[in-house]
Amino acid sequence: MTREPRRTIAQHADDALALVRPTPTADLPLEDAVGAVLAADVVSTLDAPAFDASAMDGYAVRSADVAGVATGSPVVLRVVGDVAAGAPELDAPLGPGEAVRIMTGAPVPRGGDVVVPVERTSTGRFTPGAAGSGPATVEIHDATRSNVRARGEDVRRGDVVVEAGVVLTARHVSVAASAGHATVRVHRAPRVAVLSTGSELVAPGTAPGPGRIPDSNSVLLAASARAAGARVVRRGAVGDTAPALVAALDDLLAAFDGALPDLLVSTGGVSAGAFDVVREVLDPATRAGTAWEGAVDDARLVAVGMQPGKPQGIARWRGVPWLALPGNPVSAFVSFELFVRPVLDRLRGVPGTGRSLVGRVAGEGWSSPSGREQLVLVRHTAPDGGQVVPAGRHRGPGSDPAGARGSGSHRVSALAHADALAVVGADVTAVEPGDAVRVLLLD
Numbered sequence: 001m002t003r004e005p006r007r008t009i010a011q012h013a014d015d016a017l018a019l020v021r022p023t024p025t026a027d028l029p030l031e032d033a034v035g036a037v038l039a040a041d042v043v044s045t046l047d048a049p050a051f052d053a054s055a056m057d058g059y060a061v062r063s064a065d066v067a068g069v070a071t072g073s074p075v076v077l078r079v080v081g082d083v084a085a086g087a088p089e090l091d092a093p094l095g096p097g098e099a100v101r102i103m104t105g106a107p108v109p110r111g112g113d114v115v116v117p118v119e120r121t122s123t124g125r126f127t128p129g130a131a132g133s134g135p136a137t138v139e140i141h142d143a144t145r146s147n148v149r150a151r152g153e154d155v156r157r158g159d160v161v162v163e164a165g166v167v168l169t170a171r172h173v174s175v176a177a178s179a180g181h182a183t184v185r186v187h188r189a190p191r192v193a194v195l196s197t198g199s200e201l202v203a204p205g206t207a208p209g210p211g212r213i214p215d216s217n218s219v220l221l222a223a224s225a226r227a228a229g230a231r232v233v234r235r236g237a238v239g240d241t242a243p244a245l246v247a248a249l250d251d252l253l254a255a256f257d258g259a260l261p262d263l264l265v266s267t268g269g270v271s272a273g274a275f276d277v278v279r280e281v282l283d284p285a286t287r288a289g290t291a292w293e294g295a296v297d298d299a300r301l302v303a304v305g306m307q308p309g310k311p312q313g314i315a316r317w318r319g320v321p322w323l324a325l326p327g328n329p330v331s332a333f334v335s336f337e338l339f340v341r342p343v344l345d346r347l348r349g350v351p352g353t354g355r356s357l358v359g360r361v362a363g364e365g366w367s368s369p370s371g372r373e374q375l376v377l378v379r380h381t382a383p384d385g386g387q388v389v390p391a392g393r394h395r396g397p398g399s400d401p402a403g404a405r406g407s408g409s410h411r412v413s414a415l416a417h418a419d420a421l422a423v424v425g426a427d428v429t430a431v432e433p434g435d436a437v438r439v440l441l442l443d
């Protein structure tokens with residue numbers, strides 16, 4: 001067997017990122033683009049507001065005519081017309097002593113520069129459905145606010161209103177609509193094929209039988225990738241034989257309507273066991289002379305200086321990037337967060353590299369392996385943050401994340417209990433209560 005090179009988390013993450021490039025771009029209708037990453041700035045084709053618009057239902061007037069209102073002198077103006085939202089601007093400018101009935105969002109006539117809300121006039125209120133009718137004159141009671149929204153005061157034609165690289169939400173696509181667009185240019189959703197290996201695995205919901213357990217990792221990885229914007233095909237529980245794995249990988253290459261996936265993600269079978277089938281397929285010593293020897297390129301089985309998640313595989317299967325994660329559920333989760341998520345982000349066009357760590361304080365101590373970075377599922381002790389403690393249903397002696405009984409990478413309950421992932425430096429052997437810790441906040 002080939003000796004494993006030792007890599008840091010950062011080095012392995014870089015190796016994984018180097019496998020992929022952003023997906024091609026296409027124009028998508030606005031509603032279909034939510035969740036995708038914007039590939040080109042959205043530039044407004046319109047001014048917003050598009051014209052000087054009324055902010056109130058009321059009367060458009062000339063400020064010169066209503067200057068006396070503030071000093072208590074009554075002002076009576078002639079009502080010369082109506083302008084509703086959606087109507088073109090009136091042809092004639094507003095003359096001295098004139099007012100027009102105007103509705104919210106309607107263009108203010110030339111010459112008019114103040115809109116007096118109807119309730120601040122002698123009219124009191126307009127009657128719905130009675131457009132165009134009303135008293136021939138109006139007395140203005142208050143004209144302290146202009147209530148005119150100036151053309152272009154929010155957005156000017158040519159302004160960038162949404163920047164490339166954002167994960168589009170409903171808010172962003174509504175702004176694109178306001179800016180005159182029906183479509184936006186986005187990166188195609190990454191196509192991700194997920195499979196889990198292990199003859200002990202049964203489909204979720206199936207009674208396991210002796211020695212067998214539910215396949216939770218393929219659910220974890222498929223759901224995580226989908227939530228990260230990918231189109232996912234999941235293949236659960238491939239048995240621990242090389243031909244079964246080879247057949248499953250080839251099936252997955254054809255699972256996206258004839259298009260190749262952008263990424264294969266597997267769990268299990270990468271460590272030192274006699275049935276570690278991913279290792280068997282990737283290791284040059286065991287794949288030499290097999291029918292699938294030529295399918296594997298750039299394969300590396302590495303020991304990453306981390307706990308959990310040490311054994312990792314990376315390769316191309318018939319040219320398709322493949323990240324082979326370890327099988328322990330917490331190891332699979334941590335591996336997704338540290339290696340798969342950044343790859344998905346690069347595929348879907350997110351600029352930069354990932355989420356930043358935030359500072360917290362340990363509410364309890366725990367031990368940490370020397371020479372390896374430690375990833376610990378933790379939970380905040382109060383909703384407002386501050387202290388974190390290791391997560392998991394059965395805590396207390398024996399639940400130390402790096403204690404005598406191993407890293408706890410089998411403790412699935414912690415996945416549901418945690419709200420953050422603490423990252424402890426490789427040189428730290430014990431975290432004491434009150435120590436500063438860096439955490440990734442989990443969604």
Ligand SMILES: Nc1nc2c(c(=O)[nH]1)N[C@H]1C(S)=C(S)[C@@H](COP(=O)(O)OP(=O)(O)OC[C@H]3O[C@@H](n4cnc5c(N)ncnc54)[C@H](O)[C@@H]3O)O[C@H]1N2
Pocket residue numbers: 196197198200201213214215216217218267268269270271272273276308309310311325326327328329331409410
């Ligand atoms: N002699 C050594 N043994 C092990 C080493 C080592 O360095 N030397 N590394 C350990 C570490 S660390 C890890 S992590 C695991 C990784 O092993 P594999 O990737 O080969 O994973 P498996 O052996 O297939 O499974 C490990 C464990 O996880 C359970 N599992 C697997 N797949 C799933 C799934 N889809 N859903 C739920 N649970 C799953 C599996 O039943 C095992 O209990 O190796 C250590 N051993």
Ligand code: MOO
Pocket residue numbers: 306307308309310311326328331407409
């Ligand atoms: O690295 Mo293993 O992932 O410690 O359990």
